[in-house]
Amino acid sequence: MDYRKLLHIPQKCASRLVNHHLSWLGIAACLPLLGTATAFAVANGAKETLPEQVRQQQVIERLALPEFHFSDSQTRYWRDEAVKRGDTVARVLNRLGVRDNEARAFLYTSPVAKDLLKLKVGATLTVQTNDAGELFGLRFLQDDDNGEQLLVALEKRDGKWQASADPVAAESVETVRSITLKRGAAAELAAARVPADIRNQLSEVFSDQFELSSLKPGDRINLVYETMVYAGSSIASGNLLAVSIERAGKLHQAFYFAHDSESGAYYDSEGKPVKKGFSRQPVASARISSGFGLRMHPILRSLRMHSGIDYAASAGTPIVAPADGELVKVARENGYGNVVMIRHNAKLTTLYAHMRGFGKGIQAGGKVKAGDVIGYVGSTGRSTGAHLHFEVRVNDQPVDPATNALPTPGLSKTQLAQFDAKKQVLSARLDLLQNIPVNVAQID
Template sequence: MDYRKLLHLPQKWTHRVVNSHAAWLGAAASLPFMGVLTAVAVTQGNSPDIKPPVQQHVVEALSLPPLQQTAGNNVRYWRDEAVQRGDTIARLLNRLGVRDSDATGFIYSSPLSKNLLKLKTGATLSVELNDQGELFGLRFLNDDENGESVLVAIEKVGDSWQASADAPQTEAMQTVRSVEVRTSASGALAQADVPVEVRTQLGEIFSDQFELSSLKRGDKISLVYETLLYNGTPLTTGNILAVEIERSGSNYQAYYFAHDSESGAYYGADGKPLKKGFNLQPVSGARISSGFGMRFHPVLHALRMHQGIDYAAGTGTPILAPSDATVDTVAQQSGYGNVVILRHNDKLTTLYAHMSRFEAGLKAGSKVKAGQVIGYVGSTGRSTGPHLHMEVRINGQAVDPATTALPTRVLSDSERLAFSRQSVKLAANLKLLRDIPVSVAQLD
């Protein structure tokens, strides 16, 4: 027997174990079991006479510091409540736990009209209360008899109640929206919560080039428009400031440019007018004295949504039809005074108010030609002096006459420079919208 081979066996075996991956994996897998065996061995080696300490439960009564009570009547807070279908002021106050008979009694005996006190579903009623359910005031937005937004406020001053319905103080904010057409442009804009006033205005900006309804699936619309806020709540909208439409691979842009403090129009990126408008103004050579939008009402001494434009002109100045039309209305209407409404096509109508008198023989159904006299400037209705109030309505929705119907003038050299500077900033906003995923902007 070769004993030298036996001497080499341990060395070979050790070498194989060290260089074998399977051996090392087996050793690693056995470590937890070795730990268990060790723990068992240690535990079995302990004396059975040693017992764990007994837990003790200690209960001690603690005295709380005295609670400082605040007089509930001195703590007031405002609470907003959404108006639900069928809600009245009394029903909503009852839901809020208000049990103030004096307050509810005054509300329905106040000088405000019943229509002003009717709540609109989805509106917000703000109430000032205390913890005892005592009412100190309430506010909500509503429309007056002229369709203008007012803030209805009923407040307790001292020991008496007061009621008012005045135009709210608002602040302007730029709002951006970007949508992709899936079924229709109007549907995509509505889904993105774009107000109907903006949708109507948008449809007219490019109407000389294409109809908004012609947009197809995959086309995109990016918008920058003004929103007027009251206490953070959208109240109404202003002009579209910039818009970009990607239609069938072509790109269309429009930018609003103010000619003065009262009027403006839309121009392409090159500064050229986008709309031709009517060939004539209703009052030849007159200037626009009050533009479309929120304005200070000279009679009511408060801000009002001015749904048209005013021309400064003397009593008796002829009022002309700006284009061929059919007479829709010849009547006397409350704040409008003597008013004529012309229908120019299936969706477009124009209104002329405060006339001193109508043109002889003018009646509903009559056909008029561009430049034909329809009446004369006056001061009838709610007016402080002679002027012409003109409105343009698209499918019954008031839009800015200066941007939809009136002749659009060519910009001067200085205006083109100002337009270029302004449009660069708005173009940056449109580019930002272009770079944002449409699904994000559409859900914003």
């Protein structure tokens, strides 16, 4: 037998297998099975060896954080802080993290600073500091017990600290706020940093129609009001210029219209009075000689916040109660002179100052009716001449008597045309606020 022929058999078979097209189809069909078998073999082997090869261990280690240091930045910025009950300037500065020993020494030792730096609850203290807690300036409005608020400034001049009440040039700018309620209106307005005097004005604008406290979550408030700015920082608020309140799906709007340079009132979109006010004014047929808000004090020649309005009237002119109420103060004071205060309801009081004398039977604790004579125009206290200083306070905060208490006059055709022009501008502001998404509108 020729064994060499047997050696050529595998070679011939392999050649036929390679050259036959059905052979390649068979190999292709077997590939997935071969892959599965291989994978199974690997996985099966891994399953048997995994617990022995992989071991887990938990390691806990405390890492020390790097020590934090204030930066040495000398960038200065202004900060506002509300004055709380029992606060002193030093206590407020502590709360703000001011660590300027030189400034503190001035506050404690200077007789000028002690005389000027008297704070009232609810006032705003504005301070200029840097990241290191150094103090560069301080400002706030101080009551002078005469219906005026004096702008007090503490600043460093030529390397020395000084406290002063010098005249300053302030400007009025418009401020806008949009708030969708998630809780009570009072809390939301405070959280949005709406000033206390603006909040009090707002609470009275629609008081003949509804109480602000009646607003529910989901209701919306849009505001446009004046902010008085000095050296880039707000120092006081002016008038509430426009407001829209969406309450239970119904829209309420009010727009401020100035009758003259000293007084104004609120009207709806059609020019009709929003608030009725008292039935009469304290001095019949008298003009308002000095309005509510910031002005230059005629005696001290410094910037003042006038907390009421002044009526120009001759000495001896009768002063009447504009509405029923209780006499809570009948006294003589240094600034106000002869003064009477009447409480008309739980939150509203009126004050009458510089009177020559009191009306018959006017004593603290008594009652008065609208039209009763409570005193006579005079010039007692700190006064430049005969006039009546008249204040309206809501929750003990002064508000503009012309917009919150006095009778609201109707508008003439000429005034109505002027009102429509101003309303269009303010309506555009309110519409813009209304169209801002809620999550954006509440970011200031």
